[in-house]
Amino acid sequence: MMLYDCSTAPSPRRVRIFLAEKGLTLPTVQVDLRGGEQFTPAFRAMNPGCTVPVLALDSGAAISDIIAICRYIEELHPEPALMGRDAEERALIECWVRRIEWDGIYAIQEAFRNSMPGLEHRALPGPLPLEQIPALAERGRLRARHFLAWLDTRLADHAFVGGAAFTIADISAMVTVDFAARAKLDPPEHLRHLRRWHQDVSSRPSAKA
């Protein structure tokens, strides 16, 4: 097994934190995203989507989606459970993760990639060069602010995003909030439930991964 990673990118960080919570380490290759290594023929042969993380298996197959990688690891190493303990919990945690991705990560990505100098032709990850759309950056900022306010409401009466236990929903939300800060979308001071939770989850040793 080999994990293709990039230590400065938010997406593979979700997998790194997941592994750290499991107490696992995997042999890892750093992919030079800034240098465009994800667009080389060798990398494309493994993941035509040109993204990290990728988990290359001994069978020759490559898992190129964050949640699919985590689910695969969860099946092999069920403890501590980070994706739910029964069918209902697993389904509900999947809903939280999807919501965090759709309303959070993709919104911040819209804001970031459609405004950042250096990403002029890279408004989406992947092999297709796409021009920035300034109105989309604006829409992303609006959506991201709504997401952060929603997350604060959710955390008003729950210790963690999924409820009483730390799960992959918290990992996803923490990475999202930290990515938001990089896009100058820090949570405002008055979102105190979000800030309490963010401090909690950021103090776990896994957060350094």
Add this chain to the structure above:
Amino acid sequence: MMLYDCSTAPSPRRVRIFLAEKGLTLPTVQVDLRGGEQFTPAFRAMNPGCTVPVLALDSGAAISDIIAICRYIEELHPEPALMGRDAEERALIECWVRRIEWDGIYAIQEAFRNSMPGLEHRALPGPLPLEQIPALAERGRLRARHFLAWLDTRLADHAFVGGAAFTIADISAMVTVDFAARAKLDPPEHLRHLRRWHQDVSSRPSAKA
């Protein structure tokens, strides 16, 4: 258990086909999306994301994500397996589904929702009114054409999207191709592998669901 559905919408169709392949029927409520029923307080109390499908459980919980609903059903009724038979297969099928969603469904949705009369303030599903961005409609069309060409290549030497067996990846891709046609993005004639596969999967009884 109660399935909240809308018989004219592409998203819940993925769940309906999934159920039909399992030979299952669930008690179902039709939600009047055109009449805005998804924005009523009663519906929002169940799914603040204002989307269908939703699977309401007897516990009071509601599963509001398509794939989470399917996974829950797969756990309760494992046969026929539609999401893979072991950890590796499950991970790879999840990658195909994500790719179909990201490069296919979301691209077509960009094209459709940013250009369709009547959706002027509804450029994304969900509770937030968002204006159409014409450049995003254009980008969606470009991405959708790339997606269809990619799908054709994938199907050149595989009977089904995931390989030798019909899975949720085929359900997702079929619904995507049919949604593309509604957005006037029919697959061009020369994509003959895609057309062969589409004819195959559309002739299954479940496709009528």
